[in-house]
Amino acid sequence: MTPSIWQLTMLTAAMVLLGAGVMATLPSWGPMTRRRRLTSCLLYYAGGMGLAGVLLIHSRARWMLSGSWLPMEDNFDAIIWLSLLLLGFVAYVQHVRPIGGLEWFLIPLVLGLLGAAMIFGPARPHDYVRTTWSMVHRGASFLGAASFAVAATAGGMYLLAHFRLKRKRLPAHSPLASLERLENVCRHASILGFALLSVGLVSGVIRLLDRGGATSLGARWFYSPKIWLSVGVWVVFALLLHPPLLPRLRGPRAAMLSLLGFALMLALLLAMEFMPGGAR
Amino acid sequence: MQRLMLIGLNHTSAPLAVRERLAFSAEARLEAIRSLQSRFPGTEIVLLSTCNRVEFYIARPLHGQPRREQIIEFLVDSRGLSSESFAPHLYHLANRQVVEHLFCVAASLDSMIVGESQILGQVRQAYEAAAQVGGPGALLHPLFQRAVAVGKQVLGQTPLGEGRLSVASVAVQYARGIFDSFEDKTILCIGAGKMAAVALRHFADLHPKRLLVANRDLCKAAALVEQCGGTALSLEQLDSCLAEADIVISSTGSPVPVIVAERFEQVARQRQYRPIFMIDIAMPRDIEPAVGDIQGVYLYNLDDLQQVVARTRSVRGEAVAGARALVMSQIEQFVQWNQTRQLGPMIEQLYQRCHDLAATEVRRLQGKLPHLQASEREQLDDLARRIVNKVLHHPVKTLRDAHDQQLQATPYLNALAHLFDLQSPRPSSLENPPSDQGKASDEAK
Numbered sequence: 001m002t003p004s005i006w007q008l009t010m011l012t013a014a015m016v017l018l019g020a021g022v023m024a025t026l027p028s029w030g031p032m033t034r035r036r037r038l039t040s041c042l043l044y045y046a047g048g049m050g051l052a053g054v055l056l057i058h059s060r061a062r063w064m065l066s067g068s069w070l071p072m073e074d075n076f077d078a079i080i081w082l083s084l085l086l087l088g089f090v091a092y093v094q095h096v097r098p099i100g101g102l103e104w105f106l107i108p109l110v111l112g113l114l115g116a117a118m119i120f121g122p123a124r125p126h127d128y129v130r131t132t133w134s135m136v137h138r139g140a141s142f143l144g145a146a147s148f149a150v151a152a153t154a155g156g157m158y159l160l161a162h163f164r165l166k167r168k169r170l171p172a173h174s175p176l177a178s179l180e181r182l183e184n185v186c187r188h189a190s191i192l193g194f195a196l197l198s199v200g201l202v203s204g205v206i207r208l209l210d211r212g213g214a215t216s217l218g219a220r221w222f223y224s225p226k227i228w229l230s231v232g233v234w235v236v237f238a239l240l241l242h243p244p245l246l247p248r249l250r251g252p253r254a255a256m257l258s259l260l261g262f263a264l265m266l267a268l269l270l271a272m273e274f275m276p277g278g279a280r
Numbered sequence: 281m282q283r284l285m286l287i288g289l290n291h292t293s294a295p296l297a298v299r300e301r302l303a304f305s306a307e308a309r310l311e312a313i314r315s316l317q318s319r320f321p322g323t324e325i326v327l328l329s330t331c332n333r334v335e336f337y338i339a340r341p342l343h344g345q346p347r348r349e350q351i352i353e354f355l356v357d358s359r360g361l362s363s364e365s366f367a368p369h370l371y372h373l374a375n376r377q378v379v380e381h382l383f384c385v386a387a388s389l390d391s392m393i394v395g396e397s398q399i400l401g402q403v404r405q406a407y408e409a410a411a412q413v414g415g416p417g418a419l420l421h422p423l424f425q426r427a428v429a430v431g432k433q434v435l436g437q438t439p440l441g442e443g444r445l446s447v448a449s450v451a452v453q454y455a456r457g458i459f460d461s462f463e464d465k466t467i468l469c470i471g472a473g474k475m476a477a478v479a480l481r482h483f484a485d486l487h488p489k490r491l492l493v494a495n496r497d498l499c500k501a502a503a504l505v506e507q508c509g510g511t512a513l514s515l516e517q518l519d520s521c522l523a524e525a526d527i528v529i530s531s532t533g534s535p536v537p538v539i540v541a542e543r544f545e546q547v548a549r550q551r552q553y554r555p556i557f558m559i560d561i562a563m564p565r566d567i568e569p570a571v572g573d574i575q576g577v578y579l580y581n582l583d584d585l586q587q588v589v590a591r592t593r594s595v596r597g598e599a600v601a602g603a604r605a606l607v608m609s610q611i612e613q614f615v616q617w618n619q620t621r622q623l624g625p626m627i628e629q630l631y632q633r634c635h636d637l638a639a640t641e642v643r644r645l646q647g648k649l650p651h652l653q654a655s656e657r658e659q660l661d662d663l664a665r666r667i668v669n670k671v672l673h674h675p676v677k678t679l680r681d682a683h684d685q686q687l688q689a690t691p692y693l694n695a696l697a698h699l700f701d702l703q704s705p706r707p708s709s710l711e712n713p714p715s716d717q718g719k720a721s722d723e724a725k
Contacts, residue, residue: 161457165454165457165458165578166572166578168580168584168587168588176457177460178456178457178458178459178460179457179458179459179555180458180459180460180461180555181460184460247549247552247553248553248575250552250553250554250576251553251555251575251576252575
C-alpha cells in the first residue's frame with residue numbers, strides 16, 4: 001500500500017529527530033556529558049515513537065483497505081520495522097551501558113533504511129501467503145538481518161579502532177568503545193543473527209517443500225539467488241562463530257567477516273526487490 | 281680561557297633507533313668521561329644520557345680540544361657505530377648557546393613532554409655522576425648547579441608543572457581503548473626498575489586479576505611485588521608469563537631485545553592470538569619492533585607514548601612563555617656572573633703585569649742615575665705608575681663598558697689574554713653564581 005503524505009511527513013520528522021540525536025553526541029561539541037547523553041537518548045526515543053506512529057497509521061490504513069493489519073506485509077512496513085529494531089537496540093544500549101560511537105555508525109544505517117522506505121515504499125507489494133511458516137520465516141529473517149546489521153556495525157567500528165591503535169593515531173581519550181567490547185557485541189549479535197537466520201532458512205525450506213513450486217521462487221527454487229545468498233550469509237557467520245577451530249579468525253578478521261556477511265545480506269535484500277520473477 | 285661546547289642529539293634531531301644505539305648506561309657514562317679525560321687532559325666533561333637525548337657538555341681551552349670531529353671519533357670507537365649512522369643527527373652549540381640549552385633542558389622546555397619533572401633529576405644525576413670522576417671543573421660546576429636551580433624554580437614556581445600527563449597514565453588510557461574491563465586480565469611487568477615500578481603502580485590501580493613481575497634478579501622483583509602486590513618470577517619463566525598476560529610492561533636495562541618476533545610468534549599461537557597490549561619503556565628497546573606486526577599485538581614504545589602526551593596535553597601558552605622568560609633572565613644573570621668572574625682577575629693581572637714592567641724599568645733607570653734624591657726617585661715611580669694607568673685606562677674602560685652593557689666581553693678578554701699572555705682565572709670550583717633564591721649551593725647535594 002502506498003504510504004500517505006501524513007505518514008511520509010511523520011517519517012521525515014522521525015528522521016530529523018534521529019539525526020539530531022546523533023549530532024548531539026558528536027565529539028566536536030566537547031566531552032560527552034550526562035546531559036548530552038540523556039538528550040540524545042530522548043531524541044532517539046522520540047524518533048522511535050514517531051516511527052511507531054507511522055506503523056500504526058499504515059497498519060490502520062491497510063486494515064481499512066484490505067482487512068489485513070499484520071506487520072511486514074509490504075516494503076514500507078518491513079523496512080520501518082527493521083529500522084525500529086535497530087533503533088531500539090541503540091537507544092537501549094546507549095541508555096543502559098553505552099558503547100562509545102555506536103550511534104555514529106548504526107543511526108546512519110537506520111536513516112538509510114528509512115530513506116529506502118520512502119523510495120521503495122510506494123512500490124506495489126508482492127503477494128503474501130499467510131501461513132505459519134511464512135510468518136516464522138519472515139520474522140526470523142528480519143530479526144536476523146537486524147542482528148547482522150548490529151554485528152557489522154560493531155565490526156566496522158572494531159576495524160576503525162584497531163587500525164588507529166595499530167598506527168598509533170588514536171588519541172588517548174578516544175570516544176570509541178574498547179576493542180574488547182566491540183568484539184563482544186559483534187560476536188553476540190552474530191550468534192543471535194546466526195540462530196535467527198538458521199530458523200529463517202529452515203522455515204523457508206520447509207515452506208518451499210510444503211508448497212512445492214507454488215511460491216514466488218517457482219519450481220526451480222534451488223537455483224534462486226535468494227537461496228544461495230542466504231546460504232552464503234549463513235556460511236560466513238558460521239565461520240565467524242568458530243574461532244576455537246580457526247584461532248586466526250578473530251579480531252580484525254572476524255570484523256571483516258561480519259562486514260562481508262552484512263554485504264551479502266544487503267545483496268540478498270536487493271535481489272529480493274529487483275530480481276525478475278519475484279525472488280521472494 | 282675555557283670555552284663551552286655541546287655536542288649531542290635529542291628526540292627532535294634523531295629517531296629512537298639512533299638514540300638507543302648511542303644511549304649510555306650509568307657505568308658506560310663514567311667510563312666515557314674517564315676515557316675522554318685521558319684523551320684530552322684539562323677538559324671538563326659532563327655526559328647527559330636519557331631516553332630522549334645524549335649530550336656531551338664540554339669546557340675546553342680556547343682553540344683547544346676536543347673538537348666535534350674528535351667527539352664523533354670517540355663515539356665511533358666506544359659504541360662501535362659508523363659515523364654516518366649518527367653524525368648527521370648531531371647538533372653543536374657553543375658558549376652562550378650551551379648555557380641557554382642546558383637551562384631549557386633542566387626546566388623541561390626542551391623535553392618532548394614540556395613540564396615533565398623527570399629531566400631535572402636526570403640532569404642532576406648526570407652532573408653528580410660526572411663529579412664523582414672529576415668531570416666538571418671551574419666552569420661546568422657552577423653551570424650545572426645553576427641549571428638545576430633554574431629547573432627547580434621553573435617547575436616549582438610556574439604553572440608549567442601543573443596538570444602533567446605521564447607516560448604511564450597515557451598507557452593506561454590506551455589499555456582502556458583495547459580492554460573493556462581489567463578484573464579478568466593479567467598484567468606482566470618485565471624488569472623491576474624505577475620506571476617499571478611507576479608504570480606498574482598505575483596499572484595496579486585497575487585491580488587486575490593477576491600481577492606478575494619478572495626480573496633477572498628475583499630479590500628486586502620481590503621488592504616490587506611487596507609494593508604493588510602480585511607474584512615475582514624469574515626471566516626463565518617469561519614464555520609462560522607471556523602466554524598468560526594481557527598487558528605487558530617492559531623496562532629492563534638489557535642492551536639487546538628481550539622479546540623477539542620469532543619467539544613471540546610461538547607464544548601468540550599458544551594464546552590463540554588473543555589481543556595483548558605491550559608497552560616498551562626501555563632504552564634501548566626490550567621488544568623487537570617486528571613483534572608489533574604479529575596479529576593481536578598492540579606494541580607501544582616510549583616515543584609513541586610521549587608523542588601522545590605531548591599532543592594531547594594542553595600546554596598553556598602563557599605558562600610556557602612565563603617559564604621561558606624566567607629561564608632567559610637566569611641565563612643573563614649567569615652570563616654576566618661568568619664574565620665578571622673572568623673580568624676582574626684578568627684586569628688585575630693586566631695592571632699587575634704592566635706595573636711590574638714599569639717598576640723594573642724605573643729601577644734600571646734609577647741605577648744609572650745614582651745621584652738622584654729620594655724625592656726625585658718617588659717622582660719617577662709616580663711617573664711610571666701614572667703612565668701605566670693612563671695607557672690602560674681606555675682599554676679597561678672599554679672592557680668594563682662592554683660588560684656593563686651586556687655586550688659580548690668575551691672576545692675582548694680572549695684578545696687580552698692572548699696579547700698580554702695572561703692566564704685564565706682560576707676561581708674555586710665551589711664558587712657559586714649569584715642566586716636570587718640563595719639556594720644554588722644546595723643543588724649539588
